[in-house]
Amino acid sequence: MEEEKSHLRTIIHIDIDCFYAQVELQSAPNLVNEPIGIKQKNIVVTCNYVARQYGIKKCMLIADAMKLCPKIILFNGEDLYKYRQASNQIHSLLKTFVNDVEKLGFDENYLDVTELVAERLQKNKTYTNPVGHYIGNFNNACSCGCHVRLVTGSEIAFEIRQKLKRDLDFTSCCGISYNKLLAKIACSAHKPNQQTIMFPNGAIKYLSTLGDVAMIPGIGFKTKESLLSINIKTVKDLQAADIKALNKVFKNEETAMTVKNLSIGICTSSVKKSSKPLSLGLECGAQKISLELDVKQKFENLLHRLLILVEEDGRIPNTVKVTIRKQGEGKIAQKETKQSPVSSSLFTHPISQLKKESINKLLNIIMDLFKKIVNVSRPFHVTLLGLSFSKFHEKHLNSSIASFLLKKGDLSVQSTTNLKSIENFVEAVDEKMIICSKVDSDSEVEPSPKKPKLDVSLSQIKLEEEKNVSSPSKLKVESLNLNEDLELTKNMNIDQDTFNELPYDIQQEIIREYNIKYLKMKHVPCSKQSLITSYCISNH
Numbered sequence: 144m145e146e147e148k149s150h151l152r153t154i155i156h157i158d159i160d161c162f163y164a165q166v167e168l169q170s171a172p173n174l175v176n177e178p179i180g181i182k183q184k185n186i187v188v189t190c191n192y193v194a195r196q197y198g199i200k201k202c203m204l205i206a207d208a209m210k211l212c213p214k215i216i217l218f219n220g221e222d223l224y225k226y227r228q229a230s231n232q233i234h235s236l237l238k239t240f241v242n243d244v245e246k247l248g249f250d251e252n253y254l255d256v257t258e259l260v261a262e263r264l265q266k267n268k269t270y271t272n273p274v275g276h277y278i279g280n281f282n283n284a285c286s287c288g289c290h291v292r293l294v295t296g297s298e299i300a301f302e303i304r305q306k307l308k309r310d311l312d313f314t315s316c317c318g319i320s321y322n323k324l325l326a327k328i329a330c331s332a333h334k335p336n337q338q339t340i341m342f343p344n345g346a347i348k349y350l351s352t353l354g355d356v357a358m359i360p361g362i363g364f365k366t367k368e369s370l371l372s373i374n375i376k377t378v379k380d381l382q383a384a385d386i387k388a389l390n391k392v393f394k395n396e397e398t399a400m401t402v403k404n405l406s407i408g409i410c411t412s413s414v415k416k417s418s419k420p421l422s423l424g425l426e427c428g429a430q431k432i433s434l435e436l437d438v439k440q441k442f443e444n445l446l447h448r449l450l451i452l453v454e455e456d457g458r459i460p461n462t463v464k465v466t467i468r469k470q471g472e473g474k475i476a477q478k479e480t481k482q483s484p485v486s487s488s489l490f491t492h493p494i495s496q497l498k499k500e501s502i503n504k505l506l507n508i509i510m511d512l513f514k515k516i517v518n519v520s521r522p523f524h525v526t527l528l529g530l531s532f533s534k535f536h537e538k539h540l541n542s543s544i545a546s547f548l549l550k551k552g553d554l555s556v557q558s559t560t561n562l563k564s565i566e567n568f569v570e571a572v573d574e575k576m577i578i579c580s581k582v583d584s585d586s587e588v589e590p591s592p593k594k595p596k597l598d599v600s601l602s603q604i605k606l607e608e609e610k611n612v613s614s615p616s617k618l619k620v621e622s623l624n625l626n627e628d629l630e631l632t633k634n635m636n637i638d639q640d641t642f643n644e645l646p647y648d649i650q651q652e653i654i655r656e657y658n659i660k661y662l663k664m665k666h667v668p669c670s671k672q673s674l675i676t677s678y679c680i681s682n683h
């Protein structure tokens with residue numbers, strides 16, 4: 144009875160078939176029946192299902208793939224721009240069905256369709272058959288009524304897959320169950336372009352056929368190692384494991400129970416609505432960078448690429464951060480970071496029309512930060528350069544404080560950098576580029592290009608265990624006197640450094656309160672503040 148309470152939700156897990164390959168084939172539809180692969184460095188990161196018939200697998204060495212299928216056509220997949228764009232379109236389409244959509248990686252999403260199912264069942268009481276495949280005994284229905292809910296969920300999943308095909312031309316797979324774990328496992332049961340329901344009466348048996356414990360989403364490398372130490376290798380072994388033995392190895396009863404529960408299909412994790420990342424960043428690694436000119440050029444490349452991400456994101460960043468890995472003599476290389484506020488006025492939208500002067504200003508800030516970490520008057524050896532933007536705020540440039548604070552100089556610049564030239568620029572970058580966008584949940588982990596995947600099943604596991612969330616740097620913010628908001632705060636009798644460390648929203652709240660106070664006092668101290676004041680009047 145207690146178990147049945149856990150069947151109340153209806154969750155859909157959706158995964159796009161051979162994602163990168165489908166994206167590439169959209170611009171080469173004549174190749175749809177040919178074996179194609181997507182390469183990053185010396186690896187085929189994915190391939191279409193025609194190529195899979197030759198035995199080619201995801202993350203195979205190109206040399207091995209060529210042996211299996213010499214006529215395979217390879218696309219270069221090192222620039223993630225198209226994939227990221229498609230990924231965002233897919234996520235937006237899914238959000239037209241329900242609000243609660245959690246993005247997992249580039250091509251996977253969870254949808255909690257519990258309410259939608261309830262609405263449909265209320266309107267339409269007729270009992271329908273499952274759409275697609277199912278695991279478990281459909282005729283031996285659970286007394287809690289979840290069979291009917293899951294069948295309704297399978298209708299919704301079918302509609303979603305149809306819409307994805309019709310609107311965005313992607314085929315996909317869906318798993319439908321009463322929790323995230325089982326929905327994800329069901330999704331992989333029949334591929335490609337199919338869907339599967341996992342009924343509760345089929346879950347334990349199906350899980351026992353998965354083999355390696357690492358096949359369970361949520362069991363990562365460390366957990367697998369701990370389990371191996373007590374000779375638990377397969378899901379079946381884990382299902383039969385003595386909880387006392389697990390308590391001993393994990394030294395924590397809760398963890399032991401969670402791990403054991405996963406093996407029998409119990410998972411209480413909720414679908415967390417994906418939010419935008421806290422920061423957007425890129426890194427560029429190299430054997431040796433020792434000239435200031437090279438550093439500047441590499442930062443310029445990173446900046447152009449990063450601005451494309453900012454454009455797609457749609458928000459305006461308020462802080463820029465530089466990361467450097469220095470190779471000291473005889474010392475172990477360590478990463479160092481410095482950050483600085485940046486003025487909103489530098490970011491006009493669309494970014495494609497960003498003024499050259501703004502880009503140069505940003506580059507100067509970046510180089511100043513670099514020089515705070517590296518003494519360029521002496522020989523230096525850097526092996527990694529990183530750039531990120533953070534402290535975002537939603538853009539409403541026409542009505543925001545930022546637009547009132549636009550500097551006259553920023554408006555007078557003529558030349559623009561268009562997006563096409565930015566893209567061309569990006570192609571010229573040959574070092575390993577790593578997207579290091581960290582998010583405030585485990586929802587989006589973007590695959591790094593050119594990175595061999597040692598174990599496909601392990602890297603797929605991103606549920607609870609391997610949260611790799613970077614905390615915002617606690618480094619003191621160096622004011623470069625370029626942020627008008629900050630200039631304003633100098634009049635406000637508050638500690639500048641403390642103010643710099645505050646999240647953007649709170650900074651704005653303080654400024655707003657300050658101005659409201661001034662309004663009450665009928666005193667407007669300077670022209671910039673009077674602009675903010677007028678903003679306050681028109682918006683409150």
Ligand code: DCP
Nearest residue numbers: 158159160161162163164188189249250590596
């Ligand atoms: N990817 C990557 N590096 C990895 C794993 C994946 O670059 N180590 C990329 C290529 C894939 C995309 O992420 O197209 C989605 O990963 P999937 O595991 O979902 O693989 P596919 O969508 O390609 O194939 P499938 O049909 O098996 O889902």
Ligand code: MG
Nearest residue numbers: 158159160250
């Ligand atoms: Mg996929």
Ligand code: MG
Nearest residue numbers: 158248250251
């Ligand atoms: Mg996937």
